[in-house]
Each structure stands twice: as C-alpha cells, then as structure tokens.
Amino acid sequence: MASDPALQSLLESGDRAALEARASILAGRLPGALRLRILPADVSEPRLDENPPLTFASLDLIRRARKSSGPLPAEVHLFGRPDAHLILLERVTDGQGRVIGFLHLSLSTDLLAQALTKVETPGYVELHQPVPKSRPLVLARRGNPALRERGRQQSAHVPGSSWRLLLWLTPAALEGLPVETGSESRLPLLPGSLLAPVLLGGGAGLWWSRRQPRVRVHPGTSYEGAVRAIMEGQYPGMEHLIPGLKRVSGEAPLGKGLEGEDITRITMPGSGDESAELEAVAAKAREAAARDEGEVLDLSGGMEVEELEEGLPEGALEQPDLVLDGEPSAPAPEAAPAAEAAEGDPPASIFRAYDIRGVVGRTLTEEGVYRIGLAIGSEAAQRGQQVIVVARDGRLSGPELSAALIRGLRDSGRDVIDIGMVPTPVLYFATFFLETGSGVMLTGSHNPPDYNGLKIVLGGDTLSGAAITALHERILRNDFTSGEGALQHADIGADYIRRISEDIPVALGRGLKVAVDCGNGVAGALAPSLIRALGHEVIELYCEVDGTFPNHHPDPSQPENLSDLIEAVTGQGADLGLAFDGDGDRLGVVDGEGNIIWPDRQLMLFAIDVLSRNPGADIIFDVKCSGHLKRVIEEHSGRPVMWKTGHSLIKARMK
DSSP: OTTOHHHHHHHHHTOHHHHHHHHHHHHTTSTTEEEEEEEETTOOOOBTTSSSOBOHHHHHHHHHHHHOOSOOOBEEESTTSTTOEEEEEEEEEOTTSOEEEEEEEEEOTHHHHHHHTTOOOSEEEEEEEEETTEEEEEEEEESOTTHHHHSOEEEEEOTTBSOEEEEEEOHHHHTTOOOOOSSEEOOOSOOHHHHHHHHHOHHHHHHHHHHSOOOOOOTTOOEEOOOOSSOTTOOTTTTOOOTTOOOOOOOOOOOOOOOOSOGGGOOSSOSHHHHHHHHHHHHHHHHHHHHHTTOEEEETTTEEEEOOOSSOOTTTTOOTTSBOOSOOOOOOOOOOOOOOOOTTOOOGGGBOSSSEEEEBTTTBOHHHHHHHHHHHHHHHHHTTOOEEEEEEOSOTTHHHHHHHHHHHHHHTTOEEEEEEEOOHHHHHHHHHHTTOOOEEEEOOTTSOTTEEEEEEEETTEEOOTHHHHHHHHHHHHTOOOOOOOOEEEOOOHHHHHHHHHHHSOOOTTOOOEEEEEOTTSGGGGTHHHHHHHTTOEEEEESOSOOTTOOSSOSOTTSGGGGHHHHHHHHHHTOSEEEEEOTTSOOEEEEETTSOEEOHHHHHHHHHHHHHHHSTTOEEEEETTSOHHHHHHHHHTTOEEEEEOSSHHHHHHHHO
16 A cells, blocks of 8 residues: 555645545455544644544654554553554665655554454453553453462563563463573463554554564464563552452442543633732732743753743633633532431531631531541442541541541441551552552641541542532431441551652662652651652651641742741752641742742643653643643643643543
C-alpha cells in the first residue's frame, strides 16, 4: 500500500481532500479499521476534533519515524478513554527512498482482548505497553488473576511493538518444568512474533505482516527471563501487610465518578461567592506577574517555565478551545419532603460539596460524629464494603471525635482499622496498602483549631456532592444498618516511607537542603523523616504537632503563613522550602531565592515532567488556575482539561 505510485503522486500534490478520499477507500479494505489517514511528511498539527483524534502522541511517533529508518512500533493511545485506539504507522517513500508521507491507521483496542482469546496457554496472560519511568499499561488480560500471586511469571516481547506478553502458569503446568536459574526461561505459549498478526487480524493483520521482517521461530526458542519479584515498572511493598495484621478486604463496585456543577457554563467573574473567589485568584495572578515580570523559574535541573504575563487575558475562563469534560447537568428531580432533624443530629450546613466540616462543640459534636459514623458504615454496607480505615489529624478534638466515629462505624457492623494520627495522604495510601478501598479521615484541614471534619472514601470513590448530602438524609431517616464490627490498630508510617523511597531515587551524596514548615500540623510527624529518607538535609520549622497551631495558621496558600519559611530558606541557604497545611494534603513551595511558587506554576513544572514521558496525556486542573497553565500544557504536547474545584471532584475525574 505504501509503495503505490498513485498514493505517492497524491502526497506530492498536497491535495488534502483527495488524500482523505483515498484514505477512506483504503480503510474500507481493512477490517477493524477506525480510520486511515494519509499524512504529509511535515504534519505537525493535532486533529483533536476528529474521531479518533490525531493526538500529540501520534505526532511524537511521526517525529520519531522521521528521524529513524527502522520498524515503527504499534502503540495504544488514549488508553482507558472511550476514544482509545491502536496505532500502526508506515512511511511512504518516493523513488529515491525519501519519506514523503505516512500511512496512519487507527484500530479498535477490542482487537487486543480478542487476540488473547486465541492464545492457548495454561495460565493467566497480560499484554503490557511500557510507560517510561512509570507502571506499564495493561492493555488486555485473560485467565484467573489469582495466578499472579502463586504462579511462575514468564514474559516475551511482541515484535513490531513495544509490548510484552506476560504469563503466569498454573500449578499443574508448572509440574515437571525445570527451575530456571539463568536470565532466560521457556515460554509454553504462542510466541510473541506470532502474536502480532493475531492481535490485528483480517486485512490489518495482512498489512502488519507485510511490514515485518520474516522470522523463523523454532519450537525451542528461548525468550527473555521472568521478572519474578514484581511486574515491570512496579515497586515492592504493596503486597505486604503489617506483620500480624489479618488481610481484610471488601467487594467494591466499579466507580463511575461523581458529578458536580456544570462548568461548561462558567463565564467571567461577575456575581456570587464563586465569582468573587475566582476574581481574587485572578487578582493574585496579576499581582504576581507585576512583581516578577520577566523572571524565569528554574527548579529541578533545567525545567524552565516563564513567569505569568500581565494578569489573565480577557475571557481567560471562557476558552473555547479548552477541553471541558463532562455533560451538562440534567435538571434535578423534585426533592422529597425532608425528614425533621432529631436531637443530636448534625445540621445540614456541615455537609459540604466535598467533605463534612463544622465547629467543634457547636455544629460538630461527639453525638453528631457518632451518627455520621453510623451513616457512613450503612452506606459502606450498601456498597459492599466491610472494612474501613480511620485516621485523624493533630487537632485537640481528634481523640474524642475519632472514638465517636469508630463507635458509629462498628455499631453499623463495619470492621475498623485505626491507624491513628497521620496526614491525610497516609490515610489514602492505607486504603490501598491494607486492601480495604475505604477510609475516613477526621480532619479540619487548613481551618482554625476549633474546626474539624471528615473526608470519606468508599470503595475507592471519594465522596462528594450528592453522596455527601445522602449521608445527612440517611441520618434524618435513621436508615442505619446494625452489627458488632471488629477493631484493629495499625501503624503504617514506616510502610508509607518505604514505599515512597522505593519509588523515588535516593539522593546519595547529592542531597538538597530543604526547609520544611509543617505549621504544627500532623505532617510534622512524618514529612521530615520522609525527606531525610530520600537523602536530603532537613531544616525543621514548627514540626511539633500542636493542635492549637501556636505559630501561624496551617494554610500555605496564604503568603503571610510562608514568611518564616522564606526567612529560613534565604537565611540558612536552603535549596527549597516546603510548607504543609493542617492535614498534610496542601503544599506550599518556596524556591532557593525565597520566591513563592504558586500552585498553578507548580503544576506547570509537574506537567512538563509528566508530558516528557507521556506525550498527549490529559492534565487536569481546576477553574482557579490561570490561563497560562493551559498554554504551557499545550506547548509540551499535553491536553488541558479544566475541572471542578475540590479534592474529591478532581480525584473522581482522574478515574
């Protein structure tokens, strides 16, 4: 197909309409083809409005094809999304061998799962696509996944792609096989070089086979040895539990995410609390730009991001080319008459958009938290969840309210694992590490000492919006399950530090000097130890946990709360300053010159790093970020996605 003289003539003519018509005809000859494109050699613009889109990842593949002459790997792009597709790319050359264009074929990813059904093997099979410096994507799987725990792992490369086929044999199949001691092992399965045409099938498979060199495969071919301890790209630790702690888990339905307000209707600030908040953020960005005009951030070895220009451009929040995922909200059904609150019931005002939060002794009492615990436990039961991890921050009200929460959860029949006083990220880690999928964090976050509240995860979903409101409605109806749940205590701080230190290279002999201001919040119990474990020197500021917050408010989003950190960085020659809020899930950053790096600029740096390994990836940010973040994401081949403000809403969207 690529050597067709008529196709070469069309490419040389540059007639896009004729090229698209020819591509449509050719695609009809390829079963399973979603779209075939005939692209000029100098193509450089994505086509994100087409289906499937021509993504930045495809442009990166084309760029690599222009710079090389070898076989081009098959890749899956936009994996996990409705418009995911498999890409095959072929060069079109003229009579002198010069590249004048490309055939770009998009196929359905369903072909991958179908292909594995044709792999006859006694075990469990996964098809992986590697992601640099990250976990591989599992493109398809077949068999009983329990074999991953007890089977012997083997692997083989799929020629013509970057994929690997991994196999875990059944115990019966293992009988009689020799124990492998070298770097290679036998694979009693369809060889990877024969899997490629099976994966593609039909006309697409024929096209593939013509692109690949002929390879003889002897029945005794030896393939690359098994990776026994961990899957490629993963790190040890997640499979281990605390010594002596029983492994407990509950069934969880597939999460569907949670919807909030319809952000496709956002306009420029004009009225209401949210508009005032957005205008305040815009004003702060303008002030920062005026203060730092022309300056360049340079953090982490050469990643440079220009400072914000003069404020937000007019209409920055109405960007027509910005991806605003999600459909407009349907009209809310007419509400049923609300039940009347009984004595001890918490007021409706504390059930907020993405958490529960109130003033201790007034809107948030021990009896109220007990009843909230009953409601959470009953909702967990309805979702098939049995075990719930509970943690608290360092506030003075924490021990009593935590005891009330645990009592309510247990009286609903849920088992509880109490991990004590830890930062919120450790609670989230614990829901995975202990394989419960559910947890409740008792925290007032960055609010004053007399506040407290709850952040809730059930079955992997962080509750928000209607799910939070439903807890209050359940309390008003006294709609509770009952039982006698068990209670266990666990300390997973060391496991948390170990997991992160396994995931991030330790700076042996090249550590930084890092000033850390925990604001007397709960992060002080862990953050300095974690940073030291990564090989860095730590200057501690207010790392003693004190629920009265005697030195300053634990909110790093306010510049006045960073003044001591800035002084420590500049006065003691630190390379970096980090500040945490009361429960350790909000981060403030100060560079070595004492400049505050605001959150949207932090995300610029993170996005550049992520996109260097994952071109074309989605980068999600909330509506409070400046329009310049979108520009930086696009300039580095990313897809900017604006979403609703709130940790639970952002996490739901990331699914």
